[in-house]
Amino acid sequence: MDLSPSPEFTAQANGTAQMYDDAAADHEGFWAAQARERISWASDFDTTLDWSEAPFAKWFVGGTLNVAYNCVDRHVEAGNGDRVAIHFEGEGGDTRTITYADLQKEVAKAANALTSLGVEKGDRVAVYMPMIPETVVTMLACARLGAPHSVIFGGFSAEALRTRIDDAEAKVVVTTDGQFRRGKPAPLKAAVDAALDVGSDDGPVKSVLVVRRTEGDVDWTEGRDVWWHDVVDDQPDTHEAQPMDSEHPLFILYTSGTTGKPKGIFHTSGGYLTQAAYTNAVVHDVHPETDVYWCTADVGWVTGHSYIVYGPLANGATQVLYEGTPDTPHQGRWWEIIEKYGVSVFYTAPTAIRACMKWGADIPQKFDLSSVRVLGSVGEPINPEAWLWYRKHIGNDTAPIVDTWWQTETGAIMISPLPGVTTLEPGSAQKPIPGISAEILDDDGNPFTEPEKVGYLVLTKPWPSMLRGIWGDPERYKETYWSRFGEKYYFAGDGAKYDGSGNIWLLGRVDDVMNVSGHRLSTAEIESALVSHPSVAEAAVVGATDEQTGQAVCAFVILRGDAEDHGEDTVQELRNHVAQQIGPIAKPRQIMVVPELPKTRSGKIMRRLLRDVAENREVGDVTTLADSSVMNLIQDGMAKDS
Numbered sequence: 001m002d003l004s005p006s007p008e009f010t011a012q013a014n015g016t017a018q019m020y021d022d023a024a025a026d027h028e029g030f031w032a033a034q035a036r037e038r039i040s041w042a043s044d045f046d047t048t049l050d051w052s053e054a055p056f057a058k059w060f061v062g063g064t065l066n067v068a069y070n071c072v073d074r075h076v077e078a079g080n081g082d083r084v085a086i087h088f089e090g091e092g093g094d095t096r097t098i099t100y101a102d103l104q105k106e107v108a109k110a111a112n113a114l115t116s117l118g119v120e121k122g123d124r125v126a127v128y129m130p131m132i133p134e135t136v137v138t139m140l141a142c143a144r145l146g147a148p149h150s151v152i153f154g155g156f157s158a159e160a161l162r163t164r165i166d167d168a169e170a171k172v173v174v175t176t177d178g179q180f181r182r183g184k185p186a187p188l189k190a191a192v193d194a195a196l197d198v199g200s201d202d203g204p205v206k207s208v209l210v211v212r213r214t215e216g217d218v219d220w221t222e223g224r225d226v227w228w229h230d231v232v233d234d235q236p237d238t239h240e241a242q243p244m245d246s247e248h249p250l251f252i253l254y255t256s257g258t259t260g261k262p263k264g265i266f267h268t269s270g271g272y273l274t275q276a277a278y279t280n281a282v283v284h285d286v287h288p289e290t291d292v293y294w295c296t297a298d299v300g301w302v303t304g305h306s307y308i309v310y311g312p313l314a315n316g317a318t319q320v321l322y323e324g325t326p327d328t329p330h331q332g333r334w335w336e337i338i339e340k341y342g343v344s345v346f347y348t349a350p351t352a353i354r355a356c357m358k359w360g361a362d363i364p365q366k367f368d369l370s371s372v373r374v375l376g377s378v379g380e381p382i383n384p385e386a387w388l389w390y391r392k393h394i395g396n397d398t399a400p401i402v403d404t405w406w407q408t409e410t411g412a413i414m415i416s417p418l419p420g421v422t423t424l425e426p427g428s429a430q431k432p433i434p435g436i437s438a439e440i441l442d443d444d445g446n447p448f449t450e451p452e453k454v455g456y457l458v459l460t461k462p463w464p465s466m467l468r469g470i471w472g473d474p475e476r477y478k479e480t481y482w483s484r485f486g487e488k489y490y491f492a493g494d495g496a497k498y499d500g501s502g503n504i505w506l507l508g509r510v511d512d513v514m515n516v517s518g519h520r521l522s523t524a525e526i527e528s529a530l531v532s533h534p535s536v537a538e539a540a541v542v543g544a545t546d547e548q549t550g551q552a553v554c555a556f557v558i559l560r561g562d563a564e565d566h567g568e569d570t571v572q573e574l575r576n577h578v579a580q581q582i583g584p585i586a587k588p589r590q591i592m593v594v595p596e597l598p599k600t601r602s603g604k605i606m607r608r609l610l611r612d613v614a615e616n617r618e619v620g621d622v623t624t625l626a627d628s629s630v631m632n633l634i635q636d637g638m639a640k641d642s
């Protein structure tokens with residue numbers, strides 16, 4: 001199979017081979033050029049990168065810009081107000097077409113409304129919403145005011161919501177009455193009520209702004225709760241955007257780390273927007289005049305931030321925003337949407353592709369997918385089998401697939417082929433894009449290039465959309481990312497290797513972070529949710545390989561002496577407890593009640609052995625266990641259960 005780019009694709013591609021040379025010759029000069037070419041600055045920057053307080057970076061120092069102006073107003077000013085920004089497709093089939101001119105008015109009204117609720121520059125706004133246009137409008141309204149948003153994925157529980165609202169001290173929460181999920185309305189505001197209904201009245205949240213989406217019943221707290229249609233609809237539809245410093249915080253997004261406490265990753269304005277726009281142009285190859293782009297991620301994750309909201313809108317692209325699941329009301333829904341809108345650039349996750357493979361190739365074959373010309377993948381390694389299926393059945397056997405490696409922390413794509421430039425290698429993210437530098441280190445921190453040797457992925461130069469820290473915890477930022485191999489290297493937490501052609505293959509996390517369907521979950525966070533249940537004395541969680549979801553959560557628990565084991569009922573109760581503490585996405589696939597956990601003499605749980613059990617493998621070396629008979633006890637218990 002020839003996977004080199006076609007001359008026709010190359011001729012029109014935004015990315016070029018020259019960019020690699022330009023960036024290698026002058027790293028800062030390259031990024032300064034991207035920033036000036038792609039972003040409208042209210043005042044130009046004087047210093048491209050200030051790394052004097054490393055690892056705390058400042059990019060495009062002295063520059064000022066308004067991110068929302070860049071994503072909306074300037075396109076209207078350039079005469080593109082009639083261009084569609086968002087083709088909204090509700091799960092139930094309701095649709096809305098929003099042009100850039102419409103979006104400008106909506107964002108202005110929402111910015112005026114937030115101002116009327118007391119939101120000022122620097123205040124944080126929590127956003128707990130489904131995939132509807134108001135969510136995008138809210139994020140842009142926050143950006144317009146310089147009020148960092150903290151979007152919390154709608155699948156998180158009230159408990160998870162509360163800790164995130166508190167950590168960021170959000171002044172306002174924006175939510176909806178409910179959301180449509182698999183054909184049914186499900187409440188959403190109720191979780192906000194539960195999150196705010198603990199402790200005292202002097203919490204940070206002053207107002208809850210509620211969009212009506214499902215018309216479901218909601219409880220109402222007078223003086224705190226306000227309807228969107230009451231406070232937004234009648235606002236003036238103009239709003240003067242104030243320029244912000246390039247380093248003004250744009251958003252906080254919580255992600256799981258190796259401890260039980262989620263990290264508030266925060267990003268700033270100029271550098272983030274530059275790299276989001278640049279990558280959407282050169283990696284997705286979006287041509288705003290002709291393409292219809294669609295990223296299926298939820299805005300609650302970083303992919304939605306960078307590749308639904310900021311990147312494509314900064315570029316003035318036309319995109320699809322879809323509210324629902326891929327199989328509602330039928331398993332061809334995504335392909336139906338591609339046909340309906342003529343989607344040409346499509347970005348999704350390997351777990352979704354594997355689900356579609358399982359449903360069968362005859363489903364996409366019923367639809368006209370001839371508009372598709374670029375495909376993207378993100379969230380976890382894409383196995384070559386899924387890659388080939390994706391190319392053949394969705395990509396007309398011709399569309400380049402960009403396997404994009406990046407993280408919440410990196411803000412934007414870092415390692416990926418460039419369509420039209422790179423000869424593709426199924427299953428590999430291949431190499432750092434122009435402007436990004438990565439290496440693979442051995443256990444001693446030495447870079448190597450031998451093929452097939454496994455090491456740790458590090459980034460070796462600061463990049464514009466890098467996280468600026470962990471909200472409220474600068475020490476944890478240094479320690480997590482810049483200490484494992486010294487202060488020269490950003491430690492990504494991923495294992496990696498090269499192949500014989502110098503392509504990078506990502507091999508999954510090397511820390512106690514799991515990747516379930518492209519969602520990042522921490523073993524420690526789920527363990528602490530489990531031990532918060534009155535029946536649980538101890539818990540250990542591992543990510544076991546799963547054909548569909550990449551990894552699956554498997555838990556081992558020791559019950560308290562006074563707790564009775566009711567078999568399947570106990571397991572169900574514990575699973576539900578995790579869903580309630582964190583969210584349904586964190587529910588363990590399996591919970592095994594065991595008499596003991598395997599520990600080293602220093603008391604550290606040996607997850608490697610538990611993974612062997614969870615993956616039905618013969619258990620590996622047990623010599624470092626404090627008590628090597630423990631594994632026999634666990635396995636005897638398993639044998640009895642099955």
Ligand code: WT7
Pocket residue numbers: 255301302303377378379380381382403404405406407408409429492493494506507508509515518519520
């Ligand atoms: C982790 C970051 C990037 C947005 C979605 C996830 C894994 C991500 C790939 C890929 C192999 C990947 C890594 C990374 N990952 N993309 N193309 N190939 N692994 O963002 O929740 O911050 O998770 O996802 O393990 O560290 P996130």
